[in-house]
Amino acid sequence: MSSIITKVKKKQIEQFIAQDKRLDGRELMDYREIKVEQGIIERAEGSARVLLGKTEVVVGVKVETGEPFPDTPNEGVLTVNAELTPIASPEFETGPPDENSVELARIVDRGIRESKVIDTEKLCIEPGKKVFVVFVDLYILNHDGNMIDASAIAAMAALLNTKMPNYEIEDDEVKIKPGYTQLPIKQHPITVTCAKISDKLVVDPWIEEEQAMDARISMAIDDDFNICAIQKGGAGYLEPKQVLEAAKIAKDKAKQLRKQLDW
Amino acid sequence: MNEKPEKLIDKKGLRLDGRKFDELRPLKLEVGVIGNADGSAYIEHGKNKILAAVYGPREAHPKHLALQDRTIMKCRYHMAPFSVQERKSPAPSRREVELSKVIRECLEPAVFVEYYPRTMIDVFIEVLQADGGTRCASITAASLALADAGIPMRDLVVACAAGKADDTIVLDLDDTEDKLGVADVPVALMPNLNAVTLLQMDGKLSHDEFESAVNLALEGCKRIYAMQREVLKSKYANVKEVEE
Numbered sequence: 057m058s059s060i061i062t063k064v065k066k067k068q069i070e071q072f073i074a075q076d077k078r079l080d081g082r083e084l085m086d087y088r089e090i091k092v093e094q095g096i097i098e099r100a101e102g103s104a105r106v107l108l109g110k111t112e113v114v115v116g117v118k119v120e121t122g123e124p125f126p127d128t129p130n131e132g133v134l135t136v137n138a139e140l141t142p143i144a145s146p147e148f149e150t151g152p153p154d155e156n157s158v159e160l161a162r163i164v165d166r167g168i169r170e171s172k173v174i175d176t177e178k179l180c181i182e183p184g185k186k187v188f189v190v191f192v193d194l195y196i197l198n199h200d201g202n203m204i205d206a207s208a209i210a211a212m213a214a215l216l217n218t219k220m221p222n223y224e225i226e227d228d229e230v231k232i233k234p235g236y237t238q239l240p241i242k243q244h245p246i247t248v249t250c251a252k253i254s255d256k257l258v259v260d261p262w263i264e265e266e267q268a269m270d271a272r273i274s275m276a277i278d279d280d281f282n283i284c285a286i287q288k289g290g291a292g293y294l295e296p297k298q299v300l301e302a303a304k305i306a307k308d309k310a311k312q313l314r315k316q317l318d319w
Numbered sequence: 320m321n322e323k324p325e326k327l328i329d330k331k332g333l334r335l336d337g338r339k340f341d342e343l344r345p346l347k348l349e350v351g352v353i354g355n356a357d358g359s360a361y362i363e364h365g366k367n368k369i370l371a372a373v374y375g376p377r378e379a380h381p382k383h384l385a386l387q388d389r390t391i392m393k394c395r396y397h398m399a400p401f402s403v404q405e406r407k408s409p410a411p412s413r414r415e416v417e418l419s420k421v422i423r424e425c426l427e428p429a430v431f432v433e434y435y436p437r438t439m440i441d442v443f444i445e446v447l448q449a450d451g452g453t454r455c456a457s458i459t460a461a462s463l464a465l466a467d468a469g470i471p472m473r474d475l476v477v478a479c480a481a482g483k484a485d486d487t488i489v490l491d492l493d494d495t496e497d498k499l500g501v502a503d504v505p506v507a508l509m510p511n512l513n514a515v516t517l518l519q520m521d522g523k524l525s526h527d528e529f530e531s532a533v534n535l536a537l538e539g540c541k542r543i544y545a546m547q548r549e550v551l552k553s554k555y556a557n558v559k560e561v562e563e
Contacts, residue, residue, distance in 0.1 A: 155420040158413045170521045271424075273518065283529050286504070286520035291392075291427035293514035299533060303526055 061267035069268040074254040080262060085305065087260040090209065092317065094217040102218025102239065106210035109262060110200035112144075113207050115192060115214040119221065119239070121181065121230060122189040132179020132187040136165035138194040138207065145199040159289070164194060164207050166285035167245050167276035173215060175240035181223065186230055188220055190239070201262035204274050204287075208247035209317070216241060216319075244319035245284055248306040249274040252294055257302055259309055273302045277310035327484040327496055334496070340489045343479070343539055348460070348550040350467040358468025362460040365493050366450035371460040373468040375440035390435035394423035396457055398446040418454050425458055425478070425507045425517035431471045440470065451494035452480050458507050458517065459543055466551055475547050476516055478507035479539035481532040483524060488531045490539045504529070506536035510544045 072079055082088070088109030097103035102117035124131060138161035140148045153161075168174070179188040192214065194207045219236035251261035251269035261269055270292030276285040283303060288294065294302070328334055338344070344365035353359035356372035363369075379385035396418040400406050411419075426442065442464065444457045455478035462476035482492045483501040497503055502522025508515055515537075524532060 155416050158416045159420055162413060162417050166521050170523065275520075278523070282523045282525055283520060284523050286518055287421075288515070288518040289421070289424060291424045293428045293509065293512070293516045294518070295513055296515055296533065296537060299515055299518060300530055303529055307526060 061264060065264060066268040069265060070254045073256055073258060076256075078258065079264065084256065084258045085309070087309070087313065088262065090313070090316065092209065092213050094213055100214075101220065101236075102214045102216075104210050104213035104217055106206050106213060108202060108206035108209070108260065110198055111202060111206045111262075112196075112198040113203065113210040114195040114197055115207070115210040116195070117214045117218045118191040118193070119218065120189050120191070121186055124180070124184065124187040128176075129184035130180045131176035132174070133189040134165070134169060134174060134176070134192065135189065136161045136168065136192045136194065136211065138164070138196070140196050140199070140203075144196045148196075148199070159287070160203055160207060161194060163204055163247070163274060163285070163287045164192075164211050166287075167208050167247050168192070168211060168215070171243045171245040171276060171278040171282075171284035173212070173241060173243045173245060175242050178240045179220070181230055182225065190215075190218070199263065201264070201266045202249055202260050205247050205249050205260060208245070208276065209313075212244060212246075212319070213317075215239060216244075243278050244314065245276045245278045246310040246313050246317075246319075247274055247276045247285075248309045248313075250302045250305055252292065252298065257298060257305060259305060273299065275303060275306035277306050279314075281307055281310070323499065324495065327499060328487050328489075332487070334484065334489065336493060340487050341535060341538070343491045343542060344493060346543065346546055348463065348546055350463050350550055350554050356464070356468070358464045358466065358470070360460040360463035360467060362456050362463075364450075364452065364456040364459070365491075366448055367446070367453055367456045368448040369453065369456050369460050370445045370447065371457065371464040372443045373440065373461075373464045373470070374443070375468070376435040376438035376470070377441075379437060379439040384439070385437045388436055389432040390430075390438045390440055392423055392427050392430065392432065392440050392442065394419050394426065394442040394444070394461070396422055396444045396446070396454070398449060398453070402446050402449045418457075421517055421519065422454065422458055422461065426461055426465065426476055428514065428516050429462060429472045429474055429476050429509055430465065431473070434471055440465075449494070451492050451497035452505070454478070454517075455480050455505050455507070459547065463547055463551065467554075474509035474511045474514075475544065476507050476509055477540045477544045477547055478505060478517060479536050479543055480505040481536035481539065483522065483528060483532065488528060488535055490535050502528075502532070504532045504536055506533060506540065508537055508540040508544075510541055
C-alpha cells in the first residue's frame, strides 16, 4: 500500500513538513474536518458514517445471541472486523482480509476492548450459556489516509447508537421481546494517529503523507486520559523521546476531539 | 491452568516466580541451529521456546512482487498447535497475521534492503512453546537469524516487554502476568541507533506509568542486547582464551 507516490512528491511533502507546513494547508497538529452521522442503516442495531476529510467509513453493529467464552462465562462478546472494500481505493483488492485489514480491525478492537467501552457483564443472558454478541463491522468506503482514527471514531459512534433487543427467559429459552434497550457504554476512547515525516510528528496523515511517512503511531485514550492501546506501524522507527511526544499529542488531541464530538 | 492467584506481587515486592520488578526471566540464545537455513537462531525466554530461520536473499516469489531498487522482506510468525494449553489450530489466526506484519516492520528498519534489489528475504518464526512475550522473544531471535545469515544490518533488533501487574510496573511479563496484569507494553529497539521499531500496548496506563514502562522495557532490551552480541561473537569470532 505504499508504492504509488512519486519520489518527487515524497520529497515535496518532506520539505514542507520540515518547515512546519503541510501540502493540504493544515498545521502539523490539525485534524481534517470530521463529520459523524449516526443511525444510517436501519437494519443494523447500531450504525454510523464518518468522514475524516475524504476518508469515509461506515460501521454497522449487529447484536445477536451466542455462547460466551469459557474463561469469561458472565460476559458478552465483542468482535471487530474490517473490510477494505475494493470501491475505496485502487490499491484494495477483493478476496479474504489481508494483513492491513486484520491489523486495522485489531487496532480498533483493542481500543474498544481495553478501555472497556461496553459493560460486557450487562450483556450476559444466562451465565456460561447465552450472552449477547456484539459484531462491529468496519466498512472502508473511501481511503484517503488515516483509516485507523476514522474507523475508531465510527466504531464508537455506532456503538453509542446501538440498541440491544429486549428478551425474557421462558422455559429455559431466550425469547426476544419487542422493544430495545440502549447498549451499556462506559467509556468513549479516542484514537490519535501520528505520522513521522522529516523526523517530525504530524497528526491525522492523509494518504500522500502516509505514503511518505517513515512510521506511524496510534494511541487510544480513554475518558480519564489513560492510554489503553498502542500500535506502531510502518517499516521505520521512532526515537524514545518521539514515543513520549506522541503520547502527549494523543492526550491533547483526544481532549480536543472529545469536546468536538461531544463525547 | 491453575487457580487464579489473588495477587501477582507479594508483600516483599516479589512476583509469582520470585523475580524482582526489574528482573528478566532466564534467557538462552543460540545461533545456527537449522542446517538448511541461511541463518537461524533459537531462544528460550522463560518457558518460551522459539525458532527463527532466514532464507535469502533469494529470488522473489511470486516474481511480480520483486522491486527494482530493494529487497522485499516477508515474515511469518506461527505458533505450533502444541505450544499453548488448549491446542491451537495450525491455520494462521488473526493475531498471527497481525504479529507477522508488525514483526516484519520491526526488523525491516535494521536491514540494508537496498543492497539486494529484485530479491526477497524470508523470516520464519515458529513458536514451539509460548509463555507470554512471544513476540518479543521472536524478534530477538529473528534479528539474530538475520545476522547469522550474513545480511548487512544497521544494528541488531532486540525486544522486551514491560507492563503493570497489580499496582507495579514490571519488566518482562510471563504468561500469568500477561493474562491477569493491567497492561502489557512490548517494545523493540535498535540500541546503537536509539530507535524504537516496535511499540504496542494493551491495558490501561496513565502517562507517567506509560513513561516508566517504556523506560523499563528499553532497559531490558539493552540487557538482552548484550547477550545477543555475545552469542554471535562466540560463534563467529571463535576467539578462545588461552592461558599464558
